[in-house]
Amino acid sequence: MLFNSFAFLFFYLPVVLAGYFWLGQRQARWAAAWLALASLFFYAYWDSRYLPLLTASICVNYGCGRALVAAAPALRKPWLAGALCANLGLLAYYKYANFFVDTVNSLGAAHWAVPNIVLPVGISFFTFTQIAFLVDCYRGEVREYRFIHYALFVSYFPHLIAGPVLHHKDMMPQFADPANCRPLAANFAVGLSIFVIGLAKKVLIADNIAPMVGPVFAAGAQPQLLEAWLGTLAYTFQLYFDFSAYSDMAIGLSRLFGVKLPLNFNSPYKATDISAFWRRWHMSLSRFLRDYLYIALGGSRAGRLRRYRNLLLTMLLGGLWHGAGWTFVVWGGLHGIYLVIHHAWAYLMAGSALRRARWWPAAAGAITFVAVMLGWVCFRAADLASAVDVLGALAGGNGISLPRGLQAQAHYFAAVGLAPQFDGIRWIDFSTPAIPVLMVAMLLAFFAPNTQEIFFRYEPCIERIVQARGGLAVVWSPSKRWSLACATLFIACVFGMNRVTEFLYFQF
Structure with missing residues (x-):
């Protein structure tokens, strides 16, 4: 079930809200149980075959967490290792088995049959959420152990499919608070407004840009210069507004139930360096990778060179988390290299007059944006060959034909001795709103306040939001x-919901 569907907006959400508040007036635990069951139904609506997988994962990890807390000190590490192996093994089987078999076959080392494994929706998110819970149980940082609240913590439908990655200490106390079971006008006003803004980002912006993306990134497309730039820019902002939309809608939906989610998206294209980008893009995943992987590898404690190694390893694994394919590995490695270059540059240029120049933030922001955009080419491409083709096309490697619409102006070019080809922009229909919407999207991403800044007075998220200056x-x-x-x-969104379009992060 999609947030941007009629079934969700006019049936599922009203029924779940009514049941939650009706039961909440009688017993807060009943309301939590209702919301957990509703979340499991929401998941089963996608594919009921994997509902047993989710429920089994919840039960087993809950049991392992309790066992970790109760175990003798000598047994806690084996318990943790076994639980982590079970979670990562499950994720590896469903997400990476096909990738592994295809890679082995492509090397000619074997000719294994490719298994027909369908990736369960949301498995990356509910697996990482529970891994964080297990590690914190091992560290003795967990204080809430009621099964109903744990089941709701993992399956909570606003975050289940595409994040954010939740932390138990943020969420469990909110689920146990009876005050959140009372309907409040303020929560409805703020929650619905944020949800509508997110819905508009998805339906009116991201979905209208999407038609420019597919043809450019199709295998064997061979786009020319202008087509490659338009397609790459279109995907850069389609992904931005698609993910921003889901993040807003999740926050707005959760606020209806009196619950605040962590901030997961904070104007990342305004970042002036790649570290700042990752503090703004998929923030909960960035924190997870930092706290449970980068620091576990040693972080920056063992010298600069090992810090760079740890950054590269973290980003390579972060890229692989996004998808089972070499394009994601390359994308993660590219961002690892970006981070290494950034930290090395910051070290070498510490105290430099260049970094204090008034024009430097704008230049650094432009460099960061172009670097991120080039990374998205690998992220979106069907395979590495297609990625290389698009990257080459951005530099004019496939030709620089002008749009066919300029054919009538050929005589102006002839007057100065030029005879360009007029067969460019083969796939873009200028009668659609795609180009104007892309222009609006760029202005909004770079210059407009984000949703959290607009609602900063009403504390929409767990984090404290401060309105940006200027x-x-x-x-x-x-x-x-x-x-x-x-x-x-x-x-306007309801009239624009004339086709089913999933959020891009659903596939990760």
Whole structure:
């Protein structure tokens, strides 16, 4: 079930909200149980075959967590190792078995039959959420052990399919708080407004940009210069607004239940270095990789060279987490190299007058954006050959034909001795809203305040949000003007929901 579907908006969500608050007036634990069951139904709606997998994972990990807490000190490490191996083994089988077999076959080392394994939706997110829980049980940092709250913590439908990766210490106390079982007008006003803004990002922006992306990144497409740049920019902002939309919608939905989620997206294209980008993009995953992988590898404690090694390893594994394919490995490795270059540059240029120049933040932001955009080419391409083809096309390797629409101006080029080809932009229909929407998307991403900044007075997330200084200031308030604006936006989204479009992060 999609957040941007009629079944979710007009059936599932009203029924779940009504049941939650009706039961919450009688017993808070009943409300938590209802929400957990509703979340399991939400998951089963995708593919009921994998509901037993999710429920078994919840039960086994809950039992392992309790065993870790109760075990003698000498047995706690073996318990943790066994539980982690079980979780990672499950993830490896479903997500990487096909990739492994295909790779072995491609090397000619064997000719194994490719298994027909369907990736369970959300397995990466609920696996990482539970790994963090197990590690914290081992460290003695877990204080809440009720099964109903744990089951809800893992299966909670606003985050289950595409994150954020939740932390038990943030969520379990909120699920146990009886005050969250009472319907509050403030929660509904803030939650619905944030949800509508997220829905608009998905339906009105990301989905309208999408038609420019597929043809450019298709295997064997061989786009020319202008096509490659338009397709790459389109994907760069399609992914941005698609993920931003899901993050907003998850936060808004959760607020309806009186629960705050962690911030997962914070204007990453405004970052002026690659470290800042990763502090703003998929923030919960970045924290997980830092806390449970980078630091576990040694972090920066063993010298600069080992720090660089740990950064590379962390990002390679982070890339592989996103998908079972060499394109994701290359993308992760590329970002690892970016981070190494950034930290080496910061070390070498410490105290340099260059970094204090007034123009440097703008230049650094532009360099960071271009680096991220080139990385997205590998992230989106069907295979490495297609990625290399698109990257070459961005440099003019496949030709520089002008758009066919400029054919009427050929005589102007002839007058200065030029005879360009006019067969470019083969797949982009300029009668659609794709190009204007892309232009609007770029302006919003670089210059507009993000949703959390707009709602900063009402604390939409667990983290404290501070309104950014400078630029365009837009502040939400519970007023008729904002109500009319959100209602108009919602109606526009409803009329725009004429096709089913999944969120891009569902496939990770």
